[in-house]
Amino acid sequence: MRGDGAKMSLRARLLAARAGRITGTDQSVVTGTTQADSAATAARRILDLPEVAAARWVAAYASLPGEPETGRLLGQLRERGARVLLPSMRPDLDLDFREYTGSLIAGAFGTREPPLGAAVFDLGRADAIVVPALAADVHGGRLGRGGGSYDRALRRARPDALIVAIVHDNELVDRVPTEAHDVGVHVVVTPRATVRCGTVDRARDPY
Incomplete structure (x- = not known):
């Protein structure tokens, strides 16, 4: 199957599973694990990454329903003194990044973003960038929703971000x-694993 066809098939399956998370019918959800538990563990894993711990500027995102929840992460980044940038969709589906100071408004396609008056900064300012994905692999491959917004935006990231x-x-x-x-990623985080891509070294269940 061609790469684009394989992506479409996997994307459709994963979107259906995420819809099941919203309605409570997804069988892959571990019984007894709450969204708050998963969000807390994933946030801790991200904050424990040395590059994130040292970052002065972190670009992230406000999660959609069905996605791993990021509200806790955003709050804890700011509590640590990091300045946080969140995406704002442009008409051409590229992304601007506005500073998050605690307030969000409705954005395009059901997203949430900082108010339009929030300062816009170049993504190249970010020391670390946390991105959404429908799936990722240990080699750094990332599957998005198909609009290409992050693939375009990430080309403006610093080489060392x-x-x-x-x-x-x-x-x-x-x-x-x-x-x-x-555009691939360097690290994949789930509630149960932290994966440095290109390796098979997984830090599982330390919390």
Whole structure:
């Protein structure tokens, strides 16, 4: 199957599973694990990354329903003194990044973003960038929703910026179909694993 066809098939399956998370019908959700538990553990894993702990500027995102929840992470980044940038969708589907100071408004496609008056900064300012994904693999492959917004934006990141994807445990897969324009990630975090891409060294369940 061509890369784009494989991506479409995997994307459709994962979007259906995330819809099941919202309605409570997704069978992959571990019984007894709450969204708050998973969010707390994933946030801790991200904050424990040395590059994030040292970062003065972190670009992240406000999660959509069904995605790994990021509200706790955003709050804890600010509590640590990091300045946080969140994406704002442009009409051409590229992204601006505005500073998050605690307030969010409705954005395009159901997203939430800082108010329009919030200061805009170049993504190249970020020391670490936390990105959404439908799936990711141990090689750094990342599957997005198909609009290409992050693939365009991440080309403006600093070469030394750490790029981190957050996914649910069952969305860390053996291989994500990729194409030449896809931008990979350096670390994948789930509630149960922290994966430095390109290795098979996983830090599982230390909390």
